Amino acid sequence: MSIACLPSELWHRVIRHLTIMEDTCSLAMVSKYFYKLVEMDFKRECRNHVVYRLKGETWAYAFSNLGSRSYNTIIAKIEFYRDNAICCPFTGKIALALNDAYVLLTNIDFGLSEFTILDFSSYTNKVTRVNMINRGTELLVHSVTFVLVYDLVWMQTGKGSVICAWTHDLSVFVINDNDSVVVTGYRFGILIYSMKKRRIVFCNPNDDGRVRFKTFNAEMKRHLTYQDSWVEARNDNYPIWKLSRMKFTVLGSLKEIVNYSFGHRLSRNATAIGRFDENSGDTLVAGTSSNKVILQNSEAIFHVNEPITWIDVLHQPSKQYGFVSDLVIVGTEKSLIVFDVYNNKTMFHRDMPEGITCIKIGHLDEHKENVIVCGCGSTIWGIDFQGEDVFWTALGDDVNSIDLCDIDYDGMNELIVGSNGTEIKVLKQQSLLKDLIEGDPCVMIKTMGEGTFAFGLNSGVIGVYRKWERLWRIKTKHKIANLLIFPTVAGDDKPYLCCVWQNGKIDVRDTENGENYLKTQLDGEVSGSVVQRRDNQMDQLLVTYFNGRVRGVELNPDYDEAEDEIEVLHEYGQRKHNLMEELKNYEAAESGDRNQIGIPLNTQMDCVLELTEERGLLLHVHVTNDIPIKAILLFAEGIFHSECFSIHANEETSDMFTIIKPVKNTATDILMRVIIGAQGSTQLRVLEFDQSLPKFSTYVYMEKGAPAPEGYVDLEFSLRLDLLNRWLATHFLINEGMVLGMNDEQNWKVSFRCCYSKEVLQIEVIEGRLFVRHNFIEVVGEVVQSIVQSMEVKQMSSRAFFPKYQEQLVELIASMEDRYTTNDKLMAEWTERLNFIRETVVRAEDALVTDQTSKARKLYVRVAMLNRECVAQRQILMASVESLVTSLKKLNLLIKQNSQLKIGEDAHELVKECRKLLAAENFAALGKRLQVSGN
Template sequence: MSYDDDVNIPKEKDEDGKLENVMQLFPVHNFAINQRIMPKCMISAILEPNGQERLVMVSASNKVLVKDTEISLHIPDKIRCIDAAPLGTKYDLIIIGTESQVIVFDVYQNTTVFQRDIPDGVNCFAIGILADFKTSLVICGGNCAIWGFDPTGKDVYWTVTGDVVNAMCLCDYDNDGELELIVGSPDFEIRIFKRDLMRTELTETDAVIGLAAVTNNCFAYALSNGTIGVYKGEERLWRIKSKNIATSMLRFPSDNLMTAIWNTGKIDIRQVTTGEVATKDQPQTSLNIVGACLASLTDPNQKAIVIVTGEGKVTGYELRESKELVDRTPEIIREFGQKKHNLMMELSNFEQEDQMTEAEKGKEQRIPINTVVNSLYYVNKDERTLNLVLEASNEVCIRAVVIFAEGMFEGESHIWIPTKIEGNGDKVTIPLIPEKDVQNDLHIKALLGQIDSAKLHVFEMSRLIPQFARFAFMSNTEDWEKPKPYVEFALKQRNQRIFDWVQESFVIDVAAAEFDSEARKLEMKFIGLASKKRTHLGIYYSNDDNKMQIYHDDMETVGTMVQSIVAYFQVQSLESRAVFPAEFKEAEDIIAEMESMYDVKDKLTAELTEKQSLVKETIVRAEDAIHIDQMEFARKFYVRLKQMDRAARQAALLRATNQERFVKSLRRLNKIIEYAAKLRAGEPSRQIVSACRTAISEDNKTVIIKVLEFGV
């Protein structure tokens, strides 16, 4: 679908159907803040009982500004995000996320409601009643961890996720009457949490930078490559891609429409179910939009789309009925003219075909009418690569191949054109390098024609690439070494069912594979391909005790396989024993040094505060010396100031380096906990997360390693 589609919302038509009265966006606010505004740090809020809605923004100097008031809050830590919500009050409280804490501030009472430390910082908020909680929660997205606080500041929710949390929203994903938490991350994943248990993962093609609930069970997403789209459950309804980046997505003006605001200032209102543009506004010049929200700044009954630029310019748009009838005649003529042109081109091609003589047809070197193109996967075990092989019948040359696949190729497509055609050119081999364990559809277009022919025939086909295409089944085990890390769990299934899962999930040469459906013990060995080169995988199953074991060095990959097995066999609850010595030792080392890292952090913060105070004091003394004309003392104070400034800068650098190391360690620990949770399913998976958190808070290293290995 084209990004530039433009279809207005019809309201009234005249008798001939060519004139319409439409809804359009009209600018209603236009003013400047005279401050640079931080990206995604602007909201609207009612900050006092029966008060007027006001804009709240964060300036580049790290101050929280409230429009049309003298209120200015200065936060020592760098602010990353803000939000507002009534947490047990009849007006909104300002919620501030910084590099190390979350602050809830009551502007009306001029008090801090609560302030809680979050070691890895807050990147985004989601506020609402999650699942079966009774009150609204302030849910904070951090560095591989998600924190939730109730209106009193009590820590009531915590879970881990696979990567940094870029965006969050609450949406009734499964339409069961309870809100689920939707989380977007830079690793291209959209994760859905039911309370603190991850329900499913949706893989996209780039980093997720925006999420918004647009109807009761539909949510919109935005990617860093300019893509926006809408999901309903696990089904993606539509998506479009632009050269620009979506800054905000709003549920406006109704449940069946959504508004997207782009970084250039363009606003388009789209149908939620189809993505068709209902109306849009394009500024004459490109703007640097850093945020947008819905606000009622003048009329409490009329919502306006308020956008803010990085330079502090604010513009508001209201959706109103156009005063003049819009003549759609030129648009209709252009639309039908394009259709006529396409039909005339097709007619011309058929006429040329009929007028050609047999000699001319022979010269054109047409391909036989019964030509087909076959496709298959071939594993080159010497090079450890997965290849897509296309072969045309009747010795017809394959001149080019175009492959479309989400997330596999840069730009989602790959074009293969031979530099030199060997033999008949009827067989081509294209290497595939999957970077993730994700099932994917390859949409293939093969262009066939004789070597000297100017006309090509297009053959379209699709082929499914298995989820674990980075591994290939081995029939010859001479070069295979059994990995030491493994996971073991109970699974009562027939051999044939397990073979069915293997054949669906891996690249297997059925002719070479030797499967014995009556064997008491199954042993399947795989080699790693491309990005998994020099790795091995072993899957074992015993009918005697119904135990399955998966041996592989990568804990994340094994967890993905366990989740695939759980989904395939519809297992509701799964316990397991995990043995991954390297990851468990790493987790133990991180926990062991966390206490000292906290102490060092507090010490460096205190030293930095002390040095900053001395710098301020020295500046005041130097200025005083200048005022009383004591230039000699002023010179000494400025020399001392230079030394103190250097010391303060060094202290700030040490603190920043320590904080970066601390956050990196905490992120890695959260990842290990998530991988361990994915080795289980259902309640045992949820208990892993909660038990690990308790063990970390109690500094119980022995317990956390046992929990990671044996579960709860």
């Protein structure tokens, strides 16, 4: 019997008898099979023991050299290492306090080449100690005068970053490594700084003696985190501060408590809740498919002449005397309407030519008052409560969902936009701040707290971002209907993400990791959902259906042990079935068909990206020992039309090729699962492999050069060839050795050709200036933004020349001027004809009153003819308006492409000025501002 046929149980016994760590590491380095049997996370062990790894080594090999690889061995004084350095166990980052006010930031993975010096001399003359907190994203810097929080993501201190000024005999503790910082001291008391809220959340000075705190739970063997629930408990002569309740964990079930019907078919996203009567509580309001607004338990019906696309409620602040009703905000395919239900009047009515797809109410940027933010086609409008414009901006894609979130912690909300494109857009001051690439259109955005928001894609993917970092991402088979914060439990300030799916499925997940706590199924096609907050009672989740049915659920905290036992038994039954199937395979290998061919232990898989101008970008997968490949599953974002792409061979072969044609220039990782099996064998093996795809992976390097394209941009900034070479090697499929040899600034020039569009991209350095040449401005913009982000360029001047762009801009502006003139003329004619119809109707009614029946008949015939003409002219007008809207989309896309050639404030100012000129219909000045004629 070969060792490959030994059951894993026997190997586990062998491994348990290994007493020397070097033997365990050596066994783990034999193959992936033995690596899994060892059941050790060597990467985590290296981080816990601060063992560094060199480039090209495995973590198991690095840990096997623990005695000589410990990070403190490269520092002369061990006391200096213990007192001045810290290693993050989550990321492997190391912060080392050097002499005076400098901190060295590096990583135990030396292959990453991360070495950064942080200068704190502007804050203090001496850094005494450092702590790595918030999973390696922030640094706690101790000095003789204060304790400072430094953001390692943005490399800056944020607002409210100073925890406290230093006084005598202070002690600082980091609790749970990512939540709270506790400061105590004699005659000082206790101070708690929350890393989540980024402010001091608890302060109790005590001048009589030392205040003690209790944050360790002996039963759970871990520290507790601060949850706004500290109480004082006296113990003899000194107080002890401790948590009033344990950290809340969602247990229980969702029980149905509401079930009734409106009696009307409802529209999608047309459900909200508010208070419209002083004698009643919260009332559900919904929009019907027959263009009506209806209220729960009310006979009041408000008719709207257009299809309803969205309903929201504006909660007005209550006055000292008298009741103030909430306002109903209705979005339709052509307008925005605000109703005062209590007083039965329309507050204002705004025409919105593109129609409304989503509405959000809240504070945005520096605006102190609430703003009604409307997503209308490819534009976003900000409107105050008098119906006046606050701001207007446009995107290149249609808007699906919007929400407000202070994602950069500056005290002002940014606008998070989910669109039909592949990115989630973050806007600040109506300008694009950042694109978060997800690969599929985003249909739902929900703010979960400060700096945190959840998203849902039309492919069934949901996830959560916090400060540009994606916490988690889960793929499902269902279509998302809504994302909500539910339930909210007293004593726990942690928000839970409630996902309502279109098929009626509801689940509650942890915002931090996506763990599914609760789930239930309310069968039916969901049209909308809303959470009803109730004082001193459990929140209710109300779900509406297209057939008019309304069902509500709330959290049942009584844990059903019997139901839990059934789920546990089902889980163990499934495990038993899997183990029995595995046992059958072992028995068949030992006593079954000896002639059956297995897969040799030394079988390996190679994966190579091959880029040629003729064949394009190919992914070549090869398995050694002539083992046939049954199928390959590829998982990637933004490359395939779906998240998974499968390849099946018509004939058994150990080599498989597939063409990769990215939708756009984006860097991503391809996760491959290769299913292999020997000929005639019924057992298959799954091999996994990760392949990184550079941003410009479809551009083939032209060794002999190529004719220079006509369009170009000339960039002037502080240029460093080593950084430019590094950017080139990491963003293109090019030989690194060839790039490293390009050190001559006088002859630095590279040419590429896209293997699909056949367009040439040329990058050249001339007299210290960088020239990027391509015929399409959008490609040049992507290259420029990639370079400045990689090289961290802060200031740059640019000069561009793109004839095709300039020609398209001139034609578009000329056509828009004609369309505005035509629309004004059509609108004037339509208004004149409408007034003539009204006059004719009045004359016809007068004729009826005076018994002139014959005259009245002629006048009504004329009214019918005029009405048909008016309807036809209105259709022409609306077609012209739609054509103008399409031109506006194209123009905003040109503005965005032009702004990509600039950075920072220059780009923001360009966008702001162009939109002001566009709103003022000053097309002559707009054309000059967007000119790219090389001057």
